[in-house]
């Protein structure tokens with residue numbers, strides 16, 4: 014998995030405190046960090062205090078792991094939670110300049126592509142793919158074997174079940190009051206995707222909506238109501254147009270087509 018060029022091998026080094034781990038140049042490792050053997054860290058990687066990284070992980074140039082959240086005095090969700098250190102499972106792939114915050118837990122064999130951000134209090138289940146430039150905001154749960162594609166925005170307090178698919182540039186929302194009124198703080202609510210549900214490119218999902226099991230949201234839709242299980246919804250506002258064909262249900266899917274058989 015960690016295919017290295019001859020040039021990489023010539024410039025990488027081992028460190029006695031981390032047996033079997035290869036380090037690129039200018040790598041900064043904090044206090045009490047654990048790293049499993051077979052892991053390769055590229056150039057300019059920063060791993061903050063307490064983080065744990067599994068075996069055979071590939072971490073590309075410029076990645077930051079365990080970053081402390083930034084808090085503006087005006088942040089909508091100011092919180093003083095004591096965050097656990099970042100935890101990265103085995104065989105994980107992390108692309109160039111991805112940022113993974115303290116309080117994030119990344120399961121085995123997850124791929125996090127270049128420039129993605131995974132915020133604090135986020136859990137990602139095994140074998141899921143977080144695409145290039147995806148923003149996963151705080152307090153989000155993503156299940157196993159999900160695909161979140163390039164540029165998607167997963168707003169805070171959302172929950173994505175196993176085997177879900179989120180197409181490029183999909184936007185989740187959580188504040189129906191769009192940044193005004195004190196009232197809004199009581200009503201923040203992320204999006205819930207139930208197991209096997211799918212959302213087409215560039216759709217927008219309004220706060221608190223539930224996308225039912227195996228449902229499909231058509232590209233470009235605006236979801237203003239909960240989507241029933243196994244329904245296809247389309248348009249703005251999204252309306253049910255028909256049911257998902259049986260051969261597209263998760264129960265019919267093979268591993269290559271997004272299932273688990």
Ligand SMILES: CC(C)(COP(=O)(O)OP(=O)(O)OC[C@H]1O[C@@H](n2cnc3c(N)ncnc32)[C@H](O)[C@@H]1OP(=O)(O)O)[C@@H](O)C(=O)NCCC(=O)NCCS
Pocket residue numbers: 180181212213214215229230231232233234245247248
């Ligand atoms: C839901 C979906 C599968 C429907 O596709 P379809 O059944 O092949 O639909 P059709 O092409 O037969 O179109 C049926 C009608 O709906 C319209 N239509 C199709 N998709 C539409 C959409 N996303 N929004 C609005 N109208 C749409 C068509 O123009 C057509 O209208 P008409 O009857 O007046 O000509 C498709 O719209 C979709 O969203 N696919 C997902 C694409 C995607 O995001 N992939 C992600 C990975 S890149």
